[in-house]
Amino acid sequence: xxxxxxxxxxxxxxxxxxxxxxxxxxxxxxxxxxxxxxxxxxxxxxxxxxxxxxxxxxxxxxxxxxxxxxxxxxxxxxxxxxxxxxxxxxxxxxxxxxxxxxxxxxxxxxxxxxxxxxxxxxxxxxxxxxxxxxxxxxxxxxxxxxxxxxxxxxxxxxxxxxxxxxxxxxxxxxxxxxxxxxxxxxxxxxxxxxxxxxxxxxxxxxxxxxxxxxxxxxxxxxxxxxxxxxxxxxxxxxxxxxxxxxxxxxxxxxxxxxxxxxxxxxxxxxxxxxxxxxxxxxxxxxxxxxxxxxxxxxxxxxxxxxxxxxxxxxxxxxxxxxxxxxxxxxxxxxxxxxxxxxxxxxxxxxxxxxxxxxxxxxx
Numbered sequence: 001x002x003x004x005x006x007x008x009x010x011x012x013x014x015x016x017x018x019x020x021x022x023x024x025x026x027x028x029x030x031x032x033x034x035x036x037x038x039x040x041x042x043x044x045x046x047x048x049x050x051x052x053x054x055x056x057x058x059x060x061x062x063x064x065x066x067x068x069x070x071x072x073x074x075x076x077x078x079x080x081x082x083x084x085x086x087x088x089x090x091x092x093x094x095x096x097x098x099x100x101x102x103x104x105x106x107x108x109x110x111x112x113x114x115x116x117x118x119x120x121x122x123x124x125x126x127x128x129x130x131x132x133x134x135x136x137x138x139x140x141x142x143x144x145x146x147x148x149x150x151x152x153x154x155x156x157x158x159x160x161x162x163x164x165x166x167x168x169x170x171x172x173x174x175x176x177x178x179x180x181x182x183x184x185x186x187x188x189x190x191x192x193x194x195x196x197x198x199x200x201x202x203x204x205x206x207x208x209x210x211x212x213x214x215x216x217x218x219x220x221x222x223x224x225x226x227x228x229x230x231x232x233x234x235x236x237x238x239x240x241x242x243x244x245x246x247x248x249x250x251x252x253x254x255x256x257x258x259x260x261x262x263x264x265x266x267x268x269x270x271x272x273x274x275x276x277x278x279x280x281x282x283x284x285x286x287x288x289x290x291x292x293x294x295x296x297x298x299x300x301x302x303x304x305x306x307x308x309x310x311x312x313x314x315x316x317x318x319x320x321x322x323x324x325x326x327x328x329x330x331x332x333x334x335x336x337x338x339x340x341x342x343x344x345x346x347x348x349x350x351x352x353x354x355x356x357x358x359x360x361x362x363x
Contacts, residue, residue, distance in 0.1 A: 006239065008227070009357065010144060010350040012137040016087075017119050018127030024084035025133040027140045029353065030070065032078035034143045041065045041083065041139040047338040048135050054200070062088065065136055076143075083136045087129070100315045101322045105304025112315070128241040128332060131339045138342025141349035148352050152216040154344050156337040157184045159297070160209035161192050162199075182210075182337040200330040203307025208333025211297045212237075212340040214348060217283065219291035220359075221351045228287025229294075229351055236343040237298040242332050245299040249282020264290075294348075298340060300333035 005013040009029045016023030030036075042065055049063040063085055070081030099120040102108040107126035111118040118124060145152045155173060158181050159166050166185035175186050183189035199206050222229030234246045254262055262280050269275040276292050283294035305328040312322045329335065 006236065007346060007350045009353040010141060010346060012134075012140075012346065014130055014133040014137075016085075016130065016133065017124040018087070018122035018129040019119070019124070020087060022084050022086045023129060023133050024082065025137045027070070027081040027083065027137050029350075030076050030078065030081050030140055031144065031147070031353075032076055034076040034147070035074060036067070036071050036076050036081070036140065036143055037074055038065055038067055040143070041067075041136050044135050044139045044142075044338060044342065045085070045132060048132060048335050054197075063132055081140055083133070083140075085132055085136065098322055098324065101320055102312050102314070103304060103322060103324055104310045104312055105301075126241070128329075128335070131241060131336075134240075134346070135338055135342045138338075138345040141342070141345035144349040145345060145352060148216075149218055150216050152214060152348065154212065154214045154341050154348070156182060156210060156212040156341040156344075158182045158208055158334065158337055159184075159211045161331055161333070162195065162206040162208075164188065164191060164195060165209075181334055196330055205303035205306050205328070205330050205332075207302045208300045208331055208336070209297055210300065210333055210337050210340050211295065212337075212344045213296075214283075214294040214344055217289045217291070217294050217348060219289055221348070221355050222284065222288040223351075223354075224287050227354075228284070229289055229347070230282070230284040230287060232347050232351070233284075233294070233296050233344065236347045237296060237340060240298070240300075240336060240339050240343065242300045242303070243298045243336070244301050247297050248284060249295050250280040251282075251297060254280060264292075289351075294344070296340070296344065298336075300331075300336050303329050303332045 005011055011029050012025045012027045014025045045063045045065055066084045068082040068084055070077055070079050106123060108118060108120070111126060122129065157176050161181070166183065166188045170185045170187060172184055175184050175189070176182050179189040181189050181192050183192065196206070230248045233248065237243055237246045250257065250262065264279060264281050265277040267275050267277065276290065279292045279295065281290065282296065283290055283292040305324040307323065309321045309323050312320055314320050
């Protein structure tokens with residue numbers, strides 16, 4: 001069915017529900033003879049898995065990936081790669097009291113309206129649990145990108161939690177792996193810890209902004225009109241659970257700039273190649289990469305499952321109050337960082353293959 005697959009030449013389809021036996025994905029369009037094994041994929045899944053700090057859901061899932069097809073003797077075969085992750089720590093009883101009620105902010109009502117049936121256990125298919133499958137697909141995409149003309153680095157960071165933004169003057173990529181927030185600013189990470197402790201103890205939640213940067217992307221990737229690199233990136237990030245806004249480069253801040261300030265002026269560098277003096281465009285012009293860093297940010301809404309009673313209705317048309325129990329992220333944006341990285345990798349892998357197919361190996 002439409003809506004479960006993403007991509008054109010590099011294409012993945014995810015399957016499974018939050019409290020089903022397993023989740024996973026089928027990745028198609030993977031070129032043959034690429035090295036791929038479970039430990040490589042697992043390293044990326046480990047960045048996303050729950051229960052790693054007090055600031056995320058305490059659901060205990062090892063998220064161990066199994067490769068069921070498309071790989072032989074450690075190399076891809078060119079056939080679909082099937083990746084499966086078993087669910088091992090479901091607590092469906094947490095949802096028994098609210099199975100007939102629609103949780104405000106969740107997809108309960110819309111799924112019921114569309115299908116006439118829904119899996120109420122943890123949101124079923126609409127759960128953020130599905131994003132583990134994307135991270136697995138993103139690992140495969142990174143293997144594809146390793147065959148690109150130049151090395152490509154994809155890194156994500158949290159740049160805002162609630163009203164608290166990082167100080168970009170203190171940005172240090174080395175700090176991202178040293179705190180539970182993927183924060184590039186050590187001082188702000190300490191502030192976030194205190195702030196989020198208060199949010200968590202109050203049984204509430206808060207939103208966040210994630211930034212993903214891809215360095216080393218050559219100029220020329222993307223399409224000029226309907227399959228623009230930035231439109232595909234925006235679509236990719238918007239498919240992530242709880243994302244409500246996406247911007248490329250300066251994004252909405254560009255509306256406050258003059259034409260003089262917003263224009264990324266150019267000069268010739270010492271090596272004879274073009275050099276941009278700024279990057280308000282986020283590495284993309286006219287839907288095609290410029291050779292600069294590709295920069296995407298997305299806003300994640302507060303987790304809808306909170307302990308404060310909310311007004312709602314039920315399946316039978318009655319008004320009701322609802323209190324959502326269970327194990328939930330006080331800030332679901334934290335674990336969205338590796339998901340954003342994965343979606344960036346999938347889009348870039350797709351456009352790399354499409355570009356190579358159009359203009360050849362040297363294009």
